[in-house]
Amino acid sequence: MSNKKFIERTLVILKPDAVQRSLVGETVKRFENLGLKFVGIKLVLPKKENVRMHYTVDPDWIRLTGEKAMKAKENQGINISESAEEIGERVLESLIKFMTSGPVVVIAVEGASAVPLVRKIVGSTEPLSSDVGTIRGDYVFDSYAMADINNRAIRNLIHASSDIESAKKEIKIWFDEKELLNYSTAQERFIYDVDLKNILQ
Ligand code: GDP
Ligand code: MG
Secondary structure, eight states, X not given: OOOGGGXXXXXXXXXXXXXXXXXXXXXXXXXXXXXXEEEEEEEEOXXXXXXXXXXXXXXTHHHHHHHHHHHHHHHTTOOOOSOHHHHHHHHHHHHHHHHTSSOEEEEEEEEETHHHHHHHHHOOSOGGGSXXXXXXXXXXXXXXXXXXXXXXXXXXXXXXXXXHHHHXXXXXXXXXXXXXXXXXXXXXXXXXXXXXXXXXX
């Protein structure tokens, strides 16, 4: 197959709200429809350590998330006494509580440009402002304001890796190597093949 150098893997997690709201089929359908392939898929009850590990594969995530939340509060004219790290840690604790509240579906997705394509389908972090047509924009309407007032993680149905390197680390957290299968699908020929021989008889 040509175009192999474009093929990459990304991690999707259908969070507990997606499972509870019976949106598993509706969401995975969108990745399949696009032509992406699942190389690993399973239902998991996340452990606290796994969620912490998952959100700290980027060592700057806690601080950056805290800074982002701080800026949003400042823009609303709210005074903040905590540091960015403290706010980020609080968001992480709320995420751990959310992600361990019930089963999730973890999926290793493979395809050309899989990382940005999956992010595009998923939409931006806050459902209130995610684009229409994205999973977060179409199936949920939670906002930072509503989540923060109750000190809970924003319910946005789905996680998607932000870059190839994080994806590699995240996939290792949720899957054993033997659970990831290398195989081809019939439709891949039509997506990647140059010659398309043997169709006409
Ligand atoms: P994502 O990559 O779009 O999921 O966003 P991030 O990596 O920035 O954050 C991870 C998850 O943490 C998000 O999907 C939200 O569930 C939650 N989260 C991030 N930032 C905030 C915040 O400022 N407030 C609250 N309540 N939750 C947040
Ligand atoms: Mg992220």
